[in-house]
Amino acid sequence: MTTTETISSRIPAVLRTSEREILAEWLKAQLAADHSRPDLLKEADLREQSREFLSVLRAAAEGGAVEVNGEAWDEVRDFLAQLSRARAQLGFSPSETAMFVFSLKQPLFNALRRELKGDGEALARELWSATVALDKLGLYTTEIYQQSREEVIGRQQKELLELSTPVVELWQDVLALPLVGTLDSNRTQVVMESLLQKIVQSGASIAIIDITGVPTVDTLVAQHLLKTVAATRLMGADCIISGIRPQIAQTIVHLGVNLGEVTTKATLADAFEVALQRTGAQLGSGRPPVRGGA
Amino acid sequence: MERIPILKMGPYLLVTIQVDMHDQLALALQDDLTNRIAKERSRGVLIDISSLDVVDSFIGRMIANISGMARVLDADTVVVGMQPSVAITLVELGLPLEGVHTALNVEKGMARLQQKNGTRH
Numbered sequence: 001m002t003t004t005e006t007i008s009s010r011i012p013a014v015l016r017t018s019e020r021e022i023l024a025e026w027l028k029a030q031l032a033a034d035h036s037r038p039d040l041l042k043e044a045d046l047r048e049q050s051r052e053f054l055s056v057l058r059a060a061a062e063g064g065a066v067e068v069n070g071e072a073w074d075e076v077r078d079f080l081a082q083l084s085r086a087r088a089q090l091g092f093s094p095s096e097t098a099m100f101v102f103s104l105k106q107p108l109f110n111a112l113r114r115e116l117k118g119d120g121e122a123l124a125r126e127l128w129s130a131t132v133a134l135d136k137l138g139l140y141t142t143e144i145y146q147q148s149r150e151e152v153i154g155r156q157q158k159e160l161l162e163l164s165t166p167v168v169e170l171w172q173d174v175l176a177l178p179l180v181g182t183l184d185s186n187r188t189q190v191v192m193e194s195l196l197q198k199i200v201q202s203g204a205s206i207a208i209i210d211i212t213g214v215p216t217v218d219t220l221v222a223q224h225l226l227k228t229v230a231a232t233r234l235m236g237a238d239c240i241i242s243g244i245r246p247q248i249a250q251t252i253v254h255l256g257v258n259l260g261e262v263t264t265k266a267t268l269a270d271a272f273e274v275a276l277q278r279t280g281a282q283l284g285s286g287r288p289p290v291r292g293g294a
Numbered sequence: 295m296e297r298i299p300i301l302k303m304g305p306y307l308l309v310t311i312q313v314d315m316h317d318q319l320a321l322a323l324q325d326d327l328t329n330r331i332a333k334e335r336s337r338g339v340l341i342d343i344s345s346l347d348v349v350d351s352f353i354g355r356m357i358a359n360i361s362g363m364a365r366v367l368d369a370d371t372v373v374v375g376m377q378p379s380v381a382i383t384l385v386e387l388g389l390p391l392e393g394v395h396t397a398l399n400v401e402k403g404m405a406r407l408q409q410k411n412g413t414r415h
Contacts, residue, residue: 189382196378203398230390234381235395236374 004131010115010126015058018111025107026050032150033103036098041087051215053079068136084144101138105131123165124197133155165191167198174275175204176268178243180213190222192231199237206275207232212243222257229262238278242271298323306407307369308400314343320356331367338407339364342400344375348390354389357396361394370395370410374403379395 006049014021029052030036031043056075063072078156080101089096108130116123166189170176177195181187195207209228214221242265244252265271276282295406298319301308309323329341341357361371372395384391395410397403 193378194381195333196381199398200378205398227385229380231381231385232395234373234376234379234384234391235400236376236399 009061009129010112011130012058012123014108014111014115015061015257017208018114019054019058022104022107022111023054024108026054026104027252029103029106030100033099035103035212036097037092040090045214049083050182051174053083053100053104060085061114066134069193076137077140080141081144084141085148088145088148091169096099097145098138098142098261101141108134127261132200136153161187161190165194167194167221169202170272171200171281172277173203173205173279173281174208174272175206176208176210176272178183178210178268183214183221185224185225187210188228192228195228196231196235199232206238206240206278207241208242208271208275210243210271211241212245212268213262214220214243214248217248217257218252219255219257220254222252222259224263226259238263240274242266242268242270297326300326302330302334302336305335305411307331307336307339307370307377308342309370310341310345314348314361315346315353315356317341317352320353324356324360324363328363328367331364331369336369337411338370339369340400340407341373342375342403343373343380344377344399346380347377348378349383349388350355351389354384354387354391358389358391358394361391365393372397372403372406374398374400 007268027047028044030050031038036226053076053212056079060073060076066244083100084097087100109127112126112130113123165179166175168176168178175195175198177191179191183191195209198204199207209219209225211225217225232239240263241259244264244266263271263274265274296319298309298311298313301310306373307321309327311323313319319372324401329385331339341360343357346353361373364371373391373396374397376396397406
């Protein structure tokens with residue numbers, strides 16, 4: 001690419017001398033375009049942003065370097081990153097965000113054309129370097145836009161993970177872990193960690209894992225469950241798996257999953273009863289209030 | 295060479311691992327412990343690993359081995375106080391220590407040993 005050539009450039013001069021015209025033309029274009037979003041961004045704010053961008057752009061261009069990744073352009077990139085993040089939050093689409101930069105092309109080119117009237121060679125060169133620079137900046141906004149969206153998604157995933165794995169203390173020495181949703185390896189890791197941590201904290205000797213809310217159990221999920229059970233056992237606590245629905249029982253057997261010596265119960269109530277028996281605890285009014293005779 | 299102390303408590307032996315386990319140390323412990331069990335005719339061994347926060351497959355296998363050797367010498371082994379991270383690591387390494395008894399803390403481990411010993415006679 002020819003970007004390493006000096007912009008020798010008339011661009012900073014043009015930006016300085018015709019700043020007002022460029023700004024006015026650019027604003028008009030932005031407001032008239034399909035991608036303008038008066039519902040999301042007030043005209044005064046847009047004007048302010050445009051003015052500020054032109055001034056940082058001029059400062060960077062005057063620095064002489066054309067390489068948009070260079071140090072002289074730090075300020076421009078920072079400004080665009082900030083703008084892109086703000087717009088992503090406001091609900092602009094990626095192309096609407098990028099058009100902020102791309103729509104500057106026409107006004108800038110017009111100004112260059114006025115300035116370099118008659119010198120076709122110079123005009124072509126200037127236009128090319130301006131295009132390259134603006135294209136890169138436009139793509140940069142898109143990149144930042146995407147990045148900020150991904151950050152949001154990542155944060156939400158993390159929150160969801162934490163939200164969805166509460167460990168509750170059912171009784172003295174008895175913990176319950178109601179699982180809701182599919183188990184993947186990431187989640188198993190979090191579940192396992194929080195369960196084991198809670199066992200250390202509370203000194204519980206029995207943990208009940210309730211999978212009523214787990215929609216399907218395949219070999220992978222079963223393997224994750226068995227891992228959790230094994231880790232719990234290593235800590236010195238017993239594990240009971242409860243909430244196994246009839247279909248899931250069928251699937252487990254059809255898949256040939258061997259739950260080994262893990263105690264399994266159909267309902268949390270049954271599991272709780274077993275837990276109470278094992279810990280030797282008694283509920284206040286004689287027999288525990290669970291269905292069916294033991 | 296540094297060694298892990300083995301304490302005698304009645305018919306049981308108590309081992310508290312408070313330093314980083316390296317392979318040599320683990321081998322020495324295995325030696326010392328089997329000798330002690332034979333010499334004292336111990337009925338049970340309690341290994342406290344609550345200060346052990348890093349474990350590798352070698353140490354994991356060593357714990358399983360010690361338990362197996364103790365069983366041959368007619369003593370039960372209870373491993374107590376395993377850290378969550380250690381438990382997860384062992385499971386991920388595919389070493390769920392089948393056949394090793396575990397307990398949450400020394401108190402519960404001792405109760406477990408006594409219970410086992412009581413039912414055996």
